[in-house]
Amino acid sequence: MSTTDKNISVFDVAQVRKDFPILLEKAHGKPLIYFDNAATSQKPQVVIDAISNYYSHYNANIHRGVHFLSQKASNAFDDVRFKVKHFLNSRSEREIIFVRGTTEAINLVASTYGRKNVHAGDEVLITAMEHHSNIVPWQLLCEEKGAKLKVIPMNDSGELMMEELEFLITDKTKIISVVHTSNSLGTINPVKEIIVKAHAKGIPVFVDGAQSTVHSVIDVQELDCDFFAFSGHKMLGPTGIGCLYGKAELLEQMPPYMGGGEMISAVSFEKTTFNEVPFKFEAGTPNIADVIALGVAIDYLMQMDRTEALAHEHELLKYAMHHLSKIEGVRLIGTALNKASVVSFVLKEINAFDAGMYLDTKGIAVRTGHHCTEPIMTxxxxxxxxxxSFLFYNTFEEVDALVDHVAKAIAFLKPQHA
Amino acid sequence: MNTIEALEQQIVEDFELFDEWEEKYQYIIDLGQKLKPLAAEYKIDDNKIKGCQSSVWLHAYTEADKIFFEADSDSTFVKGEIALLINVLSGQPAEEIVSTELGFVDRIGLRQHMAQTRANGLAAMIKQMKLYALGFQHKTV
Structure with a gap:
């Protein structure tokens, strides 16, 4: 059977699509084709309902109240930490910290673990395909401390040049932070290999799972990463909520990130003692509604046949890459062998923004620009x-429409040479 | 020479022919493709407008107390937007350019199809054209 056969998938997309009400929306009067999943995923009705249900029926502040609603909200909130533990396969729910998203998780670790352990002359190692959010916090740390930010380079296909790694990891390297799956190229990086090499020298590794969490099954014990972070909104959950996983022994030695309620054990004007992990890192009233909805998103993902869903995404990727690359004037960017369902491309002599707008007029949502990864573009x-970028609810017919309209965009936008 | 107001009115009437955003987009692209290219000597960093997502170069000069604009961009759509602005503002007296409110931008429904960052880019272009006019106005006084 051809690898580009659209009937290869057994995944019931039509059924799954019914769970996502937004997929019935229209854009500029045309059926919405949503291909901006790497920016944010759409939400199943159960996740949307969870937010409304919380505010309608049991909104209360948690962990403090003695009353019925507070107990109910506290229980629902606390359950989610166990769900995330199960979802990432961490050893303990104490290793799960609720944050606003991956960006906050990286900032948290850079500001606590980083500040404590990175000093003048030390090195922090990242990769050439980081999102700005996994560059800037480390840059700020390095500037403050007089440390050096080093970068694992990538080749023209958008793959890390792993042969450079042994020269880049030195006695001065204090932490390595790597993106699991590139948001702009789709490359799935060999993080396991990096972790093994880093641990051989006693260096902890932070894995940015913003893109990988929805496109793969994550097992932090199997990866043996020291930190892992994901954003809820990229994996069917609401915006404003995400998780940081950290090995308990590391979290325990880290100083607090923000001060406030919940993160303390006892406060006097002379001295404050801090609560234990994970609460030490969760100052203030948490984002209760979104945590609860994140739990529902995790339930949704774990109840579906993820092997089938991921296989479907992979078929969409192959199908799109195959058909887009056949169009004259299309050049695929990011052709790594190991890729998640993200297709980046440029058009000969045509501005990406103009083409993105053309597709938008046809109801197709794509993203154009540097995708917050300027160093990759440079x-x-x-x-x-x-x-x-595709998610399991996308269809081959939608990819057909993309391919068709990309070809039309080229014809329409081609410069009229005098 | 038509007044700014009359030129704006003409654009508004042109756009009234279109029902769909798709048609407006295609019309603006068409304008962009037809915009006279800016001479290479003016496509310099000093002429680049800050605050635009796309690169935009704007060159201005005076002739007989009127201000003329030429511009270019790496985006054809942005060139089309510039073409609309040039159509209205180029060749007008400085004081007219400085004081006009350019209501046509909203009246043709351009901004409603734009994210804030893009609308800011358009605003930056207008601001730069007005700044040039202000500069020339003060020079001649």
Missing amino acids: RLNIPGTIRA
């Missing part, structure tokens, strides 16, 4: 790409 010497 490395590949392009101003930006058009990016279509």
Whole structure:
């Protein structure tokens, strides 16, 4: 059977799509084709309902009240930490910290573990395909401490040049932070290999799972990463909530990130003692509604056949790459062998933004630009790409529409040479 | 030479022919493709407008107390937007350019199809054109 056969998938997309009400929306009067999943995923009705249900029926502040509603909300909130533990396969729910998203998780670790352990002359190692959120916090830390930020380079296909790693990890390396799956290229990085090599020298590794969490099954014990972070909104959950996983022994030695309620054990004007992990890192009233809805998103993902769903996404990727690459004037950006369902491309002599707007007029939502990964664009010497990112609820017919309209966009936008 | 107001009115009437955003987009692209290219000597960093997502170069000069604009961008759509602004503002007296409110931008429904960052880019272009006019106005006084 051809690898581009659209009937290869046994995954029941039509059934799954019914769970996502937004997929019935129209854009500019045309049926919405949502291919901006790497920016944020759409939400199943159960997640939307969970938020409304919480505010309608048991909104209360948690962990403090003695009353019925507070107990109910506290229980629902606390359950989610166990769900995340199960979802990431961490050893303990104490290793799960609720944050606003991956960006906050990286900032938290850079500001606590980083500040405590990185000193003048030390090195922090990242990769050439980091999102700005996994560059800037480390840059700020390195500037403050007089440390050096080093980068694992990538090749023209958008794969890390792993042969450089042994020269880049030195006695001065204090932490390595790597993106699991690139948001702009789709490359799935060999994080396990990096972790093994880092641990051989006693260096902890932070894995940015913003993209990988929805496109793979994560097992932090199997990966043996020291930190892992994901954003809820990229994996069917609401915005404003995400998780940081950290090995308990590391979290315990880290100083607090923010001060406030919940994170303390006892407070006097002379001295405050801090609560234990994970509460030490969760100052203030948490984002209760969104935590509860995140739990429902995790339930949704864990109840579906993820092997089938991921296989479907992979078929969409292969199908799109195959058909887009056949169009004259299309150049695929990011052709790593191991890729998640993200297709980035540029069009010859056509501005990515103009093409993105063309697709938008047809109801197709893509993203254009540098995707918050300017160093990748500099490395590949392009101003930006058009990016279509798929999730399991996307269909081959939608990819057909993309391919068709990309070809039409080229014809329409081609410069009229005098 | 038509007044700014009359030129704006003409654009508004042109756009009234379109029902769909798709048609407006295609019309603006068409304008962009037809915009006279800016000479390479003016496509310099000093002429680049800050605050635009796309690169935009704007060159201004005076002739007989009127101000003329030429511009370019790496985006054809942005060139189309510039073409609309040039159509209205280029060749007008400085004081007219400084004081006009350019209501046509909202009246043709351009901004409603834009994210804030893009609308800011358009605003930056207008601001730069007005700044040039203000500069020339003070020079001649």
